[in-house]
Amino acid sequence: MFCSLYCVNTYTWPISKYHEPFNVYAILRYHDNLCKVNMPHWETIRRMMIRIRDIFHISIIGNLTVLNNRCSHLSLKHLLKRELSNPLIHKHLHFHPEDPQVFNVFASYQSAKWLEIPPHNLWVQMVSFCWKHFYIFEPVVLLRPNMPIMIPVFF
Known part of the structure; x- marks a missing residue:
């Protein structure tokens, strides 16, 4: 009875292997849903960020580094x-x-x-x-x- 109520998951999510913010956000959202925390969907956050950039006329400049990593900066x-x-x-x-x-x-x-x-x-x-x-x-x-x-x- 005790084992069926108290189950420990020993598997950990390898968050470090994901480089895309969407994948990390999806994993965090999944864990927060298990804890009954309501988080908005990734598309909602993405649309809100685009709307804020359009309102303030902010353009994000993206570059690739020597090691092929994406980085962004403002002018x-x-x-x-x-x-x-x-x-x-x-x-x-x-x-x-x-x-x-x-x-x-x-x-x-x-x-x-x-x-x-x-x-x-x-x-x-x-x-x-x-x-x-x-x-x-x-x-x-x-x-x-x-x-x-x-x-x-x-x-």
């Missing part, structure tokens, strides 16, 4: 663009214009770089500083006590 350019456009972060940024410290500015050695080369949708904004308007030349400096971080941007 650093898109992550920085998203963080710099965040209004919660934007108030901590300080834009430094280049001021020649003269009254009449006659040298426009960078006007072609900012006005003629890029298309209209990539034109750089201007910053007002001490009643003067400047192109943003060294765009970003994060103002924190004892730790300024500058991120130069080149086109």
Whole structure:
């Protein structure tokens, strides 16, 4: 009687041999179903992840390593663009214009770089500083006590 009620399974699942996340998830879901834990199906999670990536315009870049392993990463350019456009972060940024410290500015050695080369949708904004308007030349400096971080941007 005791053996029929108390049965120990000595077989362990070789999870390490599975490389696909679906297979590992299916095994974990099977074990959780035995313990009466409700987990969503893999397709539900996959569709939700795709929907979240579409809402936030996140693209995942996939690569193969030298040992033929799949790895994925996000674009650093898109992550920085998203963080710099965040209004919660934007108030901590300080834009430094280049001021020649003269009254009449006659040298426009960078006007072609900012006005003629890029298309209209990539034109750089201007910053007002001490009643003067400047192109943003060294765009970003994060103002924190004892730790300024500058991120130069080149086109």
